Amino acid sequence: MTPVCLQLLQNPAKFIEHANAQIWTDLIHQAREQALLGSCYFLLQDAGLYDAIPEKVKTHLYSGYIYAQKQKISLIKEMLKLEPFFSDAPYPCVLLKGCAYRLTELAMARGRVFSDIDILVPQQQFPDALQRLNEAGFIEFGMSDYDRRYYLRWSHQHPPLIHYLRGVSIDLHHHIYPVSSQENILIEPMLRQSIPLAGSSFAVPTKALMFVHACVHLFYQDETHKLVKDLWDLYQLYLDAIAEGEANIVQAATDLNAQAAVYYAFDVLEWLFQINVSALALTQLKPFANHSQRRSMRWLLTQLFNPQSSWHRLAHIWWAIRGHLLKMGPMTLLYHSVAKSVEQYRERRIHTAQQQQQDALTKPKDAGFQ
C-alpha cells in the first residue's frame, strides 16, 4: 500500500478522481507530517487541478504555500546578511540542499520548506568559515559534551550554529557524508565544480551533483519520518538533472564515488515514478552496487509505506540500524550506542531534577482578576 501522499505525487489526476473524505483526510495529515503541503499546492496548480480539490484541502495546501513563501523571503534576507562576512573568503562556499534549490530557482523549490541553511567549505578552511559565522552572530547553543564530540569526531558537519537573535540555524559542512563511514564518498569535486551565484560570495552544486547528493542523503540515512518528501525531492532533482543529460549524472556519480547510491536511486525511481534509465547508465553503475542491498531497499520501503504490515515496525528499526551501520561501521556504532544510552540516562536524571525544581517555583496560584 502506497501512502496517499505519495499516490497524489505519482498521479494527481487519478488521485482526485478516486479520493473520498477519508483519503483527503489522510492526505492533509500525511502532507503536513512530511512538510509537503506547499509542494502539493504547486503540483496541483501546475497540473491545472487545484480547483478540482475540496475547499477543506485547499485550506491546508494554501497554508503550506504561504508558509513556504514566508520562508523564501526569510532565506533571501538571511543570505543577504551573510554576504559581507564571506565576500573575501578565498575558497568556495557551497550552499547545499533546500537553500541551493531555492537560490538556483529550481521549480521544485516552490512550496518546499527546510529547517536550516547548509554550507559546505573545504576542510582546511573549516575553522575560518566557522570564525566568519561566529562573527555574523551564529553560535552553538546547549549541546551535551558527548553530542558535541560526536559531531566533531564522526560527522561531516559542525554542531548546529544558531543566530543569537534571529534563531536561524546553519549547518556548516566539510563533507556531505560522515567521515566515520567506511564508504569513500569524495567531496573535492563538489567544491571544484560548484557554480558561483551571480553577484554573491556563495556557490551552488551543478544539478547533477545536487541529484547525486540527494541519492547519498536518502540511501545512507537512518531516519524515516520524511521519507516521502525525500523521495519526491529525489524525483524532482532527477527531472532537473536529466534535462542536462544522463551522462552528466553518471559522471557526477563517478566523480563523487557514489555510483552505488545513484544506482539504488534509479532503481527506486523506476519503481515509484516509472523513470527510464538507459542500459548504458545501468551498466556503468551496476558494478558498484550490491544486488541484495537493492532488494532490501525495495523491501524496506514497501514495509515502511504500509503501516498495516506486520513488518512495519521492524522495518523502521532495521532502516535506522542500517543507516547507522553505513554511517559508522559496526564498532563505532556499538561504542556510540552504549555511550549515547549512558549520556541519555544522565541527562534525563538532570532534566527531571531541574523540572521538579522549576515546578516547585512556579506552583500555580490565584493570579488575581484576569
Next chain:
Amino acid sequence: MTTSFVLASAPFNFQVNTSGSVLYDQLQQLYPASVLQNSPSTDIIDFQIDFKKNWWSFSQSYAFKLGQHHFRMTAKPQLLSVFEWGLNWAVSSYQNRYLCIHAAVLEKNGISLILPAPPGSGKSTLCALLMLSGWRLLSDEHCLIDPQTGMILPFVRPISLKNRSIAVLNQRYAKNIVQCVVPDTFKGTIGYLPPTAESWQLMHQPVQPAYVIFPKYNAHVAATEFSGIEQSQLFMQLAVNCFNYTVLAEVGFETLGRLVKQVVGIRLEYANTDEALQLIAELD
C-alpha cells in the same frame, strides 16, 4: 481503552483519539451533540489529534500530539484545559489560510465586535458578559479573517475563564454557570462557559467587521475611557496581536489594511463593568 470522537467545530474539524473517556465526558458538558460526535465523520478532518497516555511511560501523563508534532504533556486533572489549549495551538500554528488575530469576536444585529487584548486585560470576562447579554459568540480566542472576502469566520468554542473571573460570572448570573472548573493549571484555576444556543446555531455564518475594541479592566480608573483610535495605531496594535501576520506577509498586510479601513477602533478602559457594557450596547 481508546475513545475516538470528532469535534466538528467550523471552520475546522478535529478527530481526537484519547485514552479512556474522561475527556469525552467533560467535553459533553461544553459542546452540543451536533458538534461533539462519537461516530466517524463523513466529512474531511483538518486536524488529527492523539491525546493519549504513552504505553511505555510509568507517569500516566497524557501527551497532546498533532501527528508527530508534540504540544504538551499533562496529568489527568488538567486534561480538559490542555486539550482546549492544544486545539488553540494547532489552529494558531498550522493554519495560514486565514489571518488569525488573538481576539474575541461577537455579533448582535449584524454589528460585530473584535476584542483583541493581551492576557490579563479582562478580554474573556468582557466577552462572556457580552455573550450572556445577548451577543452571539464567534470566538473567545481566534478572530479568523478570510483574506479573500474580508469577512470574519466563527470558530465557536467554550469561553475559557481564569481565576477571579469565574467568581465574577458565577456571582452575577447563576452559581455554576461556569463549568468544568480545573484548578492548579499553570495559569491558575480555569473554568469554561459554554456558548449560547444562538452562537452554536450560527456557527457557520460569517460576519462583516465593524468595531475593534481594546478592552482593559482597571479597578483604579475613576471614569470609563471610551475613545477612538487612529487607523495607523489600530493597524499596528492589531498586527502585534496576530498569530500569523508575519507568516502571511503581503497577504497579511493587505488583509489587515482592508480591515482597518472597514472598522472603527475604540480604546475601552473601565472599572465599572455595567457602564462598559452599556457603552458597547449603544454602538450602531
